[in-house]
Amino acid sequence: MIFGAHESIAGGVFNAITRGQKATCDAVQIFNKSNNQWRAKKLTTEEVDGFFAAIEKTGVTVACSHTSYLINIGSPDDALQEKSRNSLQEETERCNLLKIPNLVFHPGSHVGSGEEPGMDRIVDNMNQVLDAIPDNTVTLCLETTAGQGSNLGYTFEQIAYIMDRIEDKAHVGVCLDTCHIFAAGYPITDPKDYKKTIKQFDDVIGIKNLKIVHANDSKTELGSKKDRHEHIGEGHIGIDAFSNFVNDKRFKKIPFILETPKDDDLTEDIENLAKLRALGK
Numbered sequence: 001m002i003f004g005a006h007e008s009i010a011g012g013v014f015n016a017i018t019r020g021q022k023a024t025c026d027a028v029q030i031f032n033k034s035n036n037q038w039r040a041k042k043l044t045t046e047e048v049d050g051f052f053a054a055i056e057k058t059g060v061t062v063a064c065s066h067t068s069y070l071i072n073i074g075s076p077d078d079a080l081q082e083k084s085r086n087s088l089q090e091e092t093e094r095c096n097l098l099k100i101p102n103l104v105f106h107p108g109s110h111v112g113s114g115e116e117p118g119m120d121r122i123v124d125n126m127n128q129v130l131d132a133i134p135d136n137t138v139t140l141c142l143e144t145t146a147g148q149g150s151n152l153g154y155t156f157e158q159i160a161y162i163m164d165r166i167e168d169k170a171h172v173g174v175c176l177d178t179c180h181i182f183a184a185g186y187p188i189t190d191p192k193d194y195k196k197t198i199k200q201f202d203d204v205i206g207i208k209n210l211k212i213v214h215a216n217d218s219k220t221e222l223g224s225k226k227d228r229h230e231h232i233g234e235g236h237i238g239i240d241a242f243s244n245f246v247n248d249k250r251f252k253k254i255p256f257i258l259e260t261p262k263d264d265d266l267t268e269d270i271e272n273l274a275k276l277r278a279l280g281k
């Protein structure tokens with residue numbers, strides 16, 4: 001199995017790799033730019049080389065990048081939609097440059113304009129982004145969401161609706177967030193419920209399209225529609241759910257990435273990763 005965590009790029013992208021090593025990660029998720037700003041400084045050759053050298057030296061790989069939280073390609077506001085599309089394209093180009101295979105993003109919010117029009121805008125913008133990058137090697141991964149506010153992607157059917165309409169099928173995939181699907185109302189703790197939920201995922205989306213699992217427990221209950229991450233085994237999902245995932249042979253090659261709270265010393269990541277690894281039977 002591949003276990004890791006989201007690690008900060010503060011001080012330069014290569015720092016996420018050394019932090020990952022310190023936190024005992026096999027693989028990391030990073031932001032490829034500041035996540036709460038539109039602007040991104042161009043990556044220098046020095047930075048890119050330092051990043052590759054850190055990967056080589058530590059053996060820690062980069063499973064994926066996660067986009068900025070500002071992006072909403074489902075927005076009914078033309079200016080914001082265009083800004084979001086340009087930003088998604090820029091982030092995809094940066095992942096190409098850094099040889100990061102997957103870019104995870106939240107599908108988007110319809111902001112009161114209706115779910116289907118929102119999803120159609122997401123499809124249109126993803127198609128435009130993939131069309132604009134000729135030698136793209138990055139898979140755009142739609143992340144399952146908790147369904148907070150007008151966020152789309154809280155049912156497997158919504159994710160499938162978008163995927164089905166992407167022209168470049170080779171570069172679209174899915175990131176399953178355990179906290180988000182649980183908050184959206186999919187039970188995963190009891191082994192029977194887990195089997196049923198994953199069968200639904202396979203029937204509607206297809207396990208072959210799963211690229212990343214975000215392993216997060218949830219501070220809020222099943223169906224709460226709230227996105228609040230908790231340490232592994234300490235939330236409403238509980239440790240049994242993670243045992244179901246970790247011992248599911250179908251997920252053997254899928255990176256499990258933590259996005260749980262932590263301090264700068266990364267102790268919590270080390271503890272959460274140890275908990276996940278100990279579940280393997």
Ligand SMILES: [Zn+2]
Pocket residue numbers: 066105106143
């Ligand atoms: Zn996310």
Ligand SMILES: [Zn+2]
Pocket residue numbers: 177179180227228229
């Ligand atoms: Zn979340």
